[in-house]
Amino acid sequence: MNYLEAIEVAKKAMEDAVEQGGGDDIRMTKALADAMQDPRIAQAFETVGLHDLLAEQNTQH
Numbered sequence: 001m002n003y004l005e006a007i008e009v010a011k012k013a014m015e016d017a018v019e020q021g022g023g024d025d026i027r028m029t030k031a032l033a034d035a036m037q038d039p040r041i042a043q044a045f046e047t048v049g050l051h052d053l054l055a056e057q058n059t060q061h
Helices: 003-021 025-035 039-059
Strands: none
Touching (some): 003 025, 003 039
């Protein structure tokens, strides 16, 4: 999965979790944790997080 695909997968997972949470942070967090059991979603968040970390480090140097 490339970076752009990872962004789309992670974004969709977050949107679904927010919808399932219905404004309740605890329910949203649980929905996201449940979604992260899917290896594709977990990989997407890992990819997006790694790229964000690298971008942040590059702006600090």
